[in-house]
Each structure stands twice: as C-alpha cells, then as structure tokens.
Amino acid sequence: MEKGTILVTGGAGFIGSHTAVELIEAGYRVVIVDDLSNSQESVIEAIAEITHTPVDFYEVDCTDKEALNELFFKHKFNAVIHFAAFKAVGESVENPLMYYHNNLLSLINILELMVEHEVMNIVFSSSATVYGEPDELPVTEATPTKPAHSPYGKTKQMAEDIIRDSARAYPGLRAILLRYFNPFGAHPSGLIGELPRGVPNNLVPFITQTAVGIRKELSIFGGDYHTPDGSAIRDYIDVVDLAQAHVVAMERMRSGVGKSACEVFNIGTGQGLSVLELVHQFERATGVKVPYRVVERRAGDVEQIWADTSLAANELGWKATRSTDQTLRAAWAWEKHLRGVK
Ligand code: UD1
Numbered sequence: 001m002e003k004g005t006i007l008v009t010g011g012a013g014f015i016g017s018h019t020a021v022e023l024i025e026a027g028y029r030v031v032i033v034d035d036l037s038n039s040q041e042s043v044i045e046a047i048a049e050i051t052h053t054p055v056d057f058y059e060v061d062c063t064d065k066e067a068l069n070e071l072f073f074k075h076k077f078n079a080v081i082h083f084a085a086f087k088a089v090g091e092s093v094e095n096p097l098m099y100y101h102n103n104l105l106s107l108i109n110i111l112e113l114m115v116e117h118e119v120m121n122i123v124f125s126s127s128a129t130v131y132g133e134p135d136e137l138p139v140t141e142a143t144p145t146k147p148a149h150s151p152y153g154k155t156k157q158m159a160e161d162i163i164r165d166s167a168r169a170y171p172g173l174r175a176i177l178l179r180y181f182n183p184f185g186a187h188p189s190g191l192i193g194e195l196p197r198g199v200p201n202n203l204v205p206f207i208t209q210t211a212v213g214i215r216k217e218l219s220i221f222g223g224d225y226h227t228p229d230g231s232a233i234r235d236y237i238d239v240v241d242l243a244q245a246h247v248v249a250m251e252r253m254r255s256g257v258g259k260s261a262c263e264v265f266n267i268g269t270g271q272g273l274s275v276l277e278l279v280h281q282f283e284r285a286t287g288v289k290v291p292y293r294v295v296e297r298r299a300g301d302v303e304q305i306w307a308d309t310s311l312a313a314n315e316l317g318w319k320a321t322r323s324t325d326q327t328l329r330a331a332w333a334w335e336k337h338l339r340g341v342k
Contacts, residue, residue: 010083181268193334268307
C-alpha cells in the first residue's frame with residue numbers, strides 16, 4: 001500500500017539515507033535529491049538493496065531552483081523532508097557565506113516551490129545547537145534558544161524562523177521541526193552508515209576510526225567541565241531511531257493531527273552521557289581499546305545538553321528504543337565493513 005510520495009533532499013547523506021529506508025519500509029514512495037557534495041551515489045544502491053525497492057534519485061543541488069522545479073512538475077509530492085545542508089561547524093566559521101548561501105537558499109527554494117506546487121507538508125532537520133548553552137537541563141522545546149556560536153548553528157535558527165513565518169503566512173502549509181541531538185550508529189544491515197569526509201568532526205566516527213587503527217589516539221576535548229568526570233555531556237541518539245521519528249512525523253501530518261501549523265520536537269534519548277563514559281562504553285561493548293588523551297576544550301562546544309523527550313513521546317508516540325551498546329556495536333561493524341576488517 002502506497003501512502004504518498006515524499007521528496008527527500010539530502011537523501012544520500014547519513015540521516016537522509018536511514019530515513020529513506022524507514023519511509024520506504026513504512027509504505028511511502030521516496031524521491032531523493034542530493035548533490036553528492038558530502039555523500040556517494042552508492043548509498044542510493046544500498047537503500048534499494050535494503051528495501052528491495054528501486055529508488056528515484058536525482059543529482060541536484062537544492063540551490064538550483066530550476067532543476068528542482070522540474071522535479072516538482074514531474075512528481076506529485078505529498079511532502080518534503082529537507083535534510084540537504086552543510087553541517088561542519090568549523091568550516092562554517094571559516095566560510096560563512098558558503099553556509100548561508102547553501103543552507104538558506106536551498107530552504108527558500110524548497111518552500112517557494114512547495115507553495116507554488118501546493119505541496120503543503122515539510123519536515124525539517126533542525127538541531128539541538130539552537131539551544132546553545134542551556135540554563136536548564138534537560139531542555140524542553142520551550143527552553144529559550146540562545147544565539148548560536150557558529151554560522152552553521154545560525155543557519156539552523158534562521159531556517160526555523162523562515163519555516164515558522166511561512167507556516168503562519170501560507171494557509172495550509174504545515175511544518176514539523178525536529179531538533180536532533182547527537183545522531184550516531186549505522187543501519188543493522190551494515191549497508192549504510194556515516195561516511196565522514198577526511199578527518200571526522202563528530203565523536204563516534206573518531207572513536208571507531210581510532211579503534212580500527214586509522215588514528216593513533218582520540219583527543220577528548222576538555223577534562224575540566226563542571227560535570228561528574230570533567231568531560232562534556234551530550235545526548236546520543238541512534239540514527240535508525242532518529243530516522244523513525246521522521247516516519248511518525250509524516251504520519252502525523254497525513255492524519256491532520258497537530259496543535260499548530262509549525263510544531264517542534266526534540267529527538268534524543270533523554271539521557272546525558274559524557275565523552276569519557278561513551279568511550280568506555282564503546283570499549284566494553286566491542287572489547288576494543290580506544291587510546292585517548294584529554295586535551296584542551298574545543299572552541300564553541302557547550303558543556304552539557306540532553307533532551308527532555310516527553311513531547312515527542314506524548315504527541316508523536318515516538319521514543320528511542322535502541323540501547324547505546326547496540327548502537328555502538330553497529331557503528332563499529334560499519335567502520336570495520338568500510339575498512340574491510342573482519
Ligand atoms: C555538533 C554541532 C551540532 C551538530 C552536530 C552534528 C554545535 C555546537 N554542535 O554537535 O549542532 O548537529 O555536531 O554535526 O554546533 N569530541 C571529542 N573528541 C573528538 C570529537 C568530539 O572529545 O574528537 C567531543 C566534543 O567536544 C563534544 C562531544 O564529543 O563534547 C560531541 O561532539 P560532536 O560529535 O562533534 O557533536 P557536537 O559538537 O555535540
């Protein structure tokens with residue numbers, strides 16, 4: 001049974017690819033656009049292999065409105081899930097115009113085309129980065145946002161504002177903003193996972209690359225935070241759990257439930273884990289040692305943040321279900337697969 005066609009921008013990326021799989025398995029038809037600037041076409045084949053379903057894929061940059069317009073004419077989309085964006089915090093500080101241009105123009109093009117073609121539902125990938133260093137923990141969706149530290153973070157805040165204003169202005173337009181905490185892991189099939197370019201920015205790919213021997217040691221950024229063990233605390237969410245949150249968001253839009261035209265949900269586990277705890281948990285879950293050294297704090301990092309996920313539980317009926325151990329083992333299996341290690 002087909003439930004409708006969804007345009008997934010950035011669908012060859014880490015979160016986009018896992019979401020495409022979950023959508024197809026839930027009965028949606030998926031059309032992926034991706035410029036492959038930080039992903040590979042082989043991911044599309046992997047999605048087709050996992051789901052036993054051919055996937056419509058277009059190599060399109062979402063800043064190219066004409067190319068997108070053709071797709072809106074060609075396919076009758078019922079909704080858009082907009083992932084396509086640059087996401088490296090440090091790079092955004094060095095090249096802010098690239099980030100504002102790409103992340104904001106893509107979104108504006110998508111929204112304009114949605115209004116023009118009367119595609120009235122959008123799910124947007126936002127981030128816990130909008131909370132900055134929060135004054136209260138855990139953060140709820142009502143926790144005030146703080147000025148972001150990086151142009152990347154600012155694009156997420158601006159994008160939320162652009163979508164909120166649009167949902168207010170254009171009758172019938174509905175949006176769900178999902179604020180992701182720290183996604184990690186890989187698909188249990190072992191066919192898709194995170195593909196960081198060059199030196200990873202994020203913690204878990206750094207841990208797995210160190211464990212597999214590509215990197216000599218892991219640097220733990222900061223041992224003097226006001227946390228029980230001195231390292232920073234985050235809320236690490238399994239990427240398949242996260243992908244499933246998009247499916248329930250889609251179901252909510254389809255069924256017309258919803259308290260306002262633009263809703264926001266935290267997508268995390270509700271549990272804070274320190275960097276040191278995560279490293280030790282990885283070692284226990286996989287039996288592999290990770291050499292590490294505690295170094296200076298990384299500029300722009302917040303000390304601690306984790307989610308209150310009760311709104312997603314109550315309204316979407318969504319909760320993270322996978323254990324940290326299970327997800328760390330999936331991340332490790334993926335890293336070994338990438339490196340051809342048994
Ligand atoms: C960052 C962004 C977030 C974005 C996410 C995914 C900010 C403030 N954060 O999250 O918006 O959605 O990336 O790209 O904009 N760490 C180490 N050693 C390492 C790498 C990381 O100790 O080699 C530590 C970090 O200092 C941090 C934790 O691990 O305390 C998680 O870091 P990371 O995976 O980069 O995610 P965030 O910075 O939380």
